[in-house]
Amino acid sequence: MRKVSTTLLALAFAMQLSWADNLPNLGGDTSQESLTPTQEREIGEGAMREIRRSGELADDPEVVAYLNRLGARLVEASGASDSRFTFFPVLDSSVNAFAIPGGYIGVHTGLIVMAQHESELASVLGHEIAHVSQHHLARLIDGTRLNPLISLASLGVAILAAHAGSADGVAAAISAGAGYNIQKQLDFTYAFEQEADRIGMQTLTRAGFDPAAMPTFFERLQKHNRLEEANAPEFLRTHPVTFKRIADAQGRLSGLPYRQTPDSADFLFVREKVRGLQMKPGDAVDFYRKTLAEKRYANEAAHRYGLANALYLAGNHDGAWQALQQAKSALGKAGHPALEFLAGSIRLAQGRSAEAVGIFQKAADFYPASRALVYGLIDAQTAAGQYDKALAEIADNQTLYPGDANFYQRAAKIYTRQGQTMQAHKAQGEYYVRVQEYGPAMEQFRLALTQPGGDFYLLSSIEARLRELEAINGKDGKARGMP
Numbered sequence: 001m002r003k004v005s006t007t008l009l010a011l012a013f014a015m016q017l018s019w020a021d022n023l024p025n026l027g028g029d030t031s032q033e034s035l036t037p038t039q040e041r042e043i044g045e046g047a048m049r050e051i052r053r054s055g056e057l058a059d060d061p062e063v064v065a066y067l068n069r070l071g072a073r074l075v076e077a078s079g080a081s082d083s084r085f086t087f088f089p090v091l092d093s094s095v096n097a098f099a100i101p102g103g104y105i106g107v108h109t110g111l112i113v114m115a116q117h118e119s120e121l122a123s124v125l126g127h128e129i130a131h132v133s134q135h136h137l138a139r140l141i142d143g144t145r146l147n148p149l150i151s152l153a154s155l156g157v158a159i160l161a162a163h164a165g166s167a168d169g170v171a172a173a174i175s176a177g178a179g180y181n182i183q184k185q186l187d188f189t190y191a192f193e194q195e196a197d198r199i200g201m202q203t204l205t206r207a208g209f210d211p212a213a214m215p216t217f218f219e220r221l222q223k224h225n226r227l228e229e230a231n232a233p234e235f236l237r238t239h240p241v242t243f244k245r246i247a248d249a250q251g252r253l254s255g256l257p258y259r260q261t262p263d264s265a266d267f268l269f270v271r272e273k274v275r276g277l278q279m280k281p282g283d284a285v286d287f288y289r290k291t292l293a294e295k296r297y298a299n300e301a302a303h304r305y306g307l308a309n310a311l312y313l314a315g316n317h318d319g320a321w322q323a324l325q326q327a328k329s330a331l332g333k334a335g336h337p338a339l340e341f342l343a344g345s346i347r348l349a350q351g352r353s354a355e356a357v358g359i360f361q362k363a364a365d366f367y368p369a370s371r372a373l374v375y376g377l378i379d380a381q382t383a384a385g386q387y388d389k390a391l392a393e394i395a396d397n398q399t400l401y402p403g404d405a406n407f408y409q410r411a412a413k414i415y416t417r418q419g420q421t422m423q424a425h426k427a428q429g430e431y432y433v434r435v436q437e438y439g440p441a442m443e444q445f446r447l448a449l450t451q452p453g454g455d456f457y458l459l460s461s462i463e464a465r466l467r468e469l470e471a472i473n474g475k476d477g478k479a480r481g482m483p
């Protein structure tokens with residue numbers, strides 16, 4: 001795994017222990033002049049491309065959906081719903097979260113595992129949302145009076161300039177930025193961290209979470225840091241927790257009513273899922289067996305689900321099925337979509353695809369909000385050779401979720417199996433458009449046009465799509481842009 005991308009990007013809001021006493025003026029919102037929302041979005045898209053290419057993106061559909069649900073609840077409470085937000089998990093066991101321009105918020109799986117309660121995870125998301133809603137990057141650029149491109153590079157988002165194709169420009173930008181107004185940047189970032197803590201706690205409270213989780217989590221991170229100095233959570237390096245920060249957070253608590261907030265079942269199951277993704281499958285099986293035997297767990301059903309998931313990842317499908325039944329009985333009547341998703345996945349892995357179709361179908365009807373179950377259903381239908389049903393399911397969902405790349409990727413696979421190569425390349429092209437890879441997208445559309453068959457309407461729709469992309473991105477797809 002390549003660490004460079006997130007580390008560089010995190011620098012966008014990285015801060016050092018600051019000695020700033022004179023806080024800069026944080027009033028007013030004149031920031032939009034130097035960096036428009038469109039520019040922020042483009043910067044964010046470029047950064048997301050880098051992260052996706054690095055293979056660090058944990059695109060597990062259940063984890064992605066959970067983070068976006070939790071994020072949306074916090075965004076609404078923050079009053080920042082005019083900005084677009086995208087939350088994404090990063091497969092990394094270090095404890096960190098970061099915001100990049102354009103409303104993209106990355107959450108390390110290590111942060112989810114480290115959180116003892118959902119409110120603790122929410123407190124970090126609330127902090128990151130505040131960085132975005134308060135336009136901290138744009139204000140940083142304003143405040144340091146740097147040319148936006150130069151200061152972005154000096155902040156570590158040099159990746160972007162590299163994308164624009166000028167390596168010399170990047171080097172020059174970095175060295176120009178390095179010695180330039182560093183003190184001022186530090187003053188700003190310190191003030192921004194304070195502001196993000198303050199607004200983040202308001203958001204946390206308004207969203208119905210426990211505000212005391214913020215200082216509690218800070219304290220635990222700091223303790224962890226002292227115990228494992230060599231292995232300090234990355235969050236502490238990019239967001240140093242000082243005694244002052246903890247004291248400030250505790251101070252803000254006074255006057256707020258004490259509120260015990262129970263963890264959602266979604267959080268409990270997702271936390272075990274990412275714990276399993278982070279460990280070697282064999283190690284995860286050992287961990288769950290041992291902790292179950294010693295009754296060391298926060299929630300029995302979630303822990304038994306963790307064991308089932310670990311066994312499934314280790315390829316022990318019979319054992320996984322058995323452990324899953326125990327998770328179900330521990331949970332009781334309530335049920336949870338994560339258990340049905342795992343049940344369908346186990347049957348699919350066992351080659352019992354018709355049974356898997358039944359499980360996913362029933363669960364998707366019962367839990368219509370779960371897109372993971374729909375992906376599972378399509379995969380099971382495809383494995384069972386039910387191509388027409390799968391394509392119909394895909395078409396329905398493409399109408400509902402036009403920006404979702406996953407449906408196009410699955411369509412391409414089915415068309416390939418059916419020998420419909422023109423449709424397959426077209427679907428693959430649309431997949432690439434949705435992950436902002438415009439060069440490969442255009443290549444797929446050109447390939448589609450060379451395939452045999454295809455009626456007039458299909459051909460002209462592909463030609464029109466190709467022309468549209470070429471007009472925005474140039475024929476080589478080097479520039480960025482989304483039709």
Ligand SMILES: [Zn+2]
Binds near residue numbers: 013127131193196239
């Ligand atoms: Zn921060």
